[in-house]
Amino acid sequence: MVTIRLARHGSKKNPFYHITVADRSTSRDGRFVERVGFYNPLAKGNEEELRVDLDRVDHWLSVGAQPSEVVKKLVARARANATAPAPAAAPAEAAAAAE
Numbered sequence: 803m804v805t806i807r808l809a810r811h812g813s814k815k816n817p818f819y820h821i822t823v824a825d826r827s828t829s830r831d832g833r834f835v836e837r838v839g840f841y842n843p844l845a846k847g848n849e850e851e852l853r854v855d856l857d858r859v860d861h862w863l864s865v866g867a868q869p870s871e872v873v874k875k876l877v878a879r880a881r882a883n884a885t886a887p888a889p890a891a892a893p894a895e896a897a898a899a900a901e
Contacts, residue, residue, distance in 0.1 A: 806862060806869040808841065809834065818842055821854060821873060823862050838862070841876055854880040 803826045810831060812818035819841040822834035839854035859877055863869070869877065 804835065804862065804865075804867040806838070806859065806867050806873050808870065808872060816844060818844075821876065823858075823867060836862075839876075839880075852876060852880055852883075856880060856884065 804823060805826045806821065806823050807830070808819040809822045809824075810817055810819055820837050821839040821841060823836045823838060824832070824834040828834070836858065838858045839852070841852050842849060843851070845851035854877055856877070859869075
């Protein structure tokens with residue numbers, strides 16, 4: 803069976819996770835079939851916290867892959883962010899851009 807799960811990377815006390823599609827019997831950070839995104843729980847400032855290739859996730863779900871509980875939540879959050887409109891620029895930023 804194929805599962806969509808997190809693989810931990812990064813250093814001690816500085817986690818970084820790849821969202822991977824892997825066979826259920828492989829180790830957490832071992833071989834994988836495809837990498838479909840990443841999650842950086844410690845993102846600060848303009849760093850990107852979450853990126854998920856929703857088309858590939860949908861493909862793997864359609865062929866029977868089972869997501870982990872955390873991946874289900876992250877994919878739902880990515881879908882919500884993808885459908886949400888872009889935030890409007892603050893008035894001060896808009897005035898500075900016009901000059």
